[in-house]
Amino acid sequence: MSSADVSSRRPHVLVIAFPSQGHLLPLLDFTHLLSTRHRVHVTVAATPSSLPLLSAFLASTPLAAALPMPLPDPSAPEQAGQLAPGTHHALLAVPLSTLRRPLVSWARAQRDPPTAVLSDFFLGSAQHVADDLRVPRVVFYSSGAFATAVAEPLWNGSLPLDPNSPVVLGDLPGSPSIPYAHVPSMLKAYVPGDPDWELAREGFLLNSRAWGAVVNTFAAMEGDFLDHLKRRFGHGRVWAVGPVSASGCRARERPTAGTEELFSWLAACPARSVLYVCFGSMYKPPPAQAAALGAALEASGVRFIWAVSADVAVLPEGLEERARDRGRVVRGWAPQMEILQHDAVGAFVTHCGWNSTLEGVAAGVTLVTWPMKADQFIDARLVVDVHGAAVRAAEGESAVPDPRTLARVFADAVDGAELAGVRAKAATLAVAAAEAVEEGGSSWLDLERMVRELEAVAAA
Structure with a gap:
């Protein structure tokens, strides 16, 4: 390659994806953007189970290519036996860490080798790939800045944590005290001395050595925590680029059978009158919890959409027939972003996964929080306590709230006068989210800054 070719070279980013939908979708959205x-130019290394989403991404991203990972995919159904039932999915990073040698070999064989590595924060082992190639690594945080600021020092601190004591984080804005039950579940699942967990922890520690960090958030929502991360990492290369779901990436598309009737029904509903209920595509509520939730929806009197897993056994018997005039049930995948952005939807009962939280915030609906695990308690705290744009419904995977109490929360979230202030704050936060990704907005500018840094590296 001539010196002229080098000086004008465009960045080529090797993207290493984690095979979990909640991590993969925002990474593909950002990579598309x-x-x-x-x-x-981007090359996305991914496992076989990611190929359906990757195919849609490639169709809408002309300068992208795929690199299938030469490893049986432990997240695929046929490989499920490689992980014991109940094993935390963070341990999927263990088999993926063995890809260091093949990825380095691939990169060195390219006429246009990568000038940077971008990887999910669960894949800290990608730092070794970047070190071997002598290129910078950017870590992508599919969680928010608050949750990242909570977890990062805990991985670097004394583990395991005391289950009888709260975690006090005096260095964080507001010096939050986190009850043990609300600590991100991967930290509580850590087993000292276990070889797999020690390797996983090493990966999280390696994230602090990354050259840069991208966070799927925006300054108006988490500015104080972003500033904290910059101080923590010791450099200014922390870029807030979200919400990345606004990028228009086709990776989120799914078959839409049955949705035509759903949106026809929504079109006939008054503005902001519908409550949308979804706890993520993988969660199946236990029978008692499903019964309480169904009874609350009926007693609330509000219009609703309840997205459930494909297993219809979770539904209270007869609910669909009894609530036919004011409710709909979506089985399996639901077009969540389109539902939330519909004028008829006014509130969102959510488990507070970060992707769902951001989508609800961007849509300007009132969030009704029911965190279950992972970083969801931290996300709920952000939208309820920091921003006042949400209300609490319940918490925990085993919670079975009183249906009458829950029904009042649902009704108030949609049109209760006492929550007018919450709805106003949700609307304000949505405006800030939209402004962040528009030209000249905080997320738009952060992406500009990041690209200039990558271009300087590529040209060096």
Whole structure:
């Protein structure tokens, strides 16, 4: 390659994906944005179970290519026996850490080798790939800045934690005290001395050595925590680029059978009158919890959409027939972003996974929080206590709230006068989210800054 070719070289980013939908979708959204707006070449290394989503991404991202990972995929159904039932999915990073040698070999064989590595924060072992190639690594945080600021020092601190004591984080904005039950579940699942967990922990520790960090958030929502991360990491290369779901990436598309009737029904509903209920595509509520939730929806009198897993056994018997005039049930995948952005939807009962939290915030609906695990308690705390744009419904996977109490929360979230202030704050936060990704907004500018840094590296 001539010196002229080197000096004008565009960045080429090797993207290493974690095979979990909640991690993969925002990473693909961001990669699509990076590539289509700034003509950055990307190669996405992914496991076989990711290929359906990756195919849709490639169709909408012309400068992208796929690199199938030469490893049986432990997240695929046929490989499920490789992980014991109940094993935390963070341990999927263990078999993926063995890809260091093949990825380095692939990169060195390319005529246009990668100039940077971008990987999910669960894949800290990608730091070794970047070190071997002598290129910078950018870590992508699919969780929020608050949750990242909570977890990062705990991985670097004394583990395991005392289950009888709260975790006090005096260095964080507001010096939050986190009850043990609300600590991100991967930290509580850590087993000292277990070889797999020690390797997983090493990966999280390696994230602090990354050259840069991208967070799927925006400054108006988490500015104080972003500033904290910059101080914690010791450099200014912490870029807030979210909400990345606004990028228009086709990776989120799914078959839409049955949705035509759903949106016809929504079109006939008054503005902001519908309560949308979804705890993520993988969660199946236990029978008692499902019964309480169904009874609360009926007693609330509000219009609702309840998205459940494909297993219809979780539904209270006869609910669909009794609530036919004012409710709909979606089985399996639901077009969540489209539902939330519909004018008829006014509130969202959510488990507070970060993707769902951001989608609800961007839509301007009132969030009704029911965190279950992972970083969801931290996300709920952010929208309820920090921003006042949400209300609590319940918490925990085993919670079975009183249906009458829950029904009042649902009704108030949609049109209760006492929650007018919450709805106003939710609307304000949605405006800030939209402004962040528009030209000249905080997330738009952060992406510009990141790309200039990558271009300087590529040209060096």
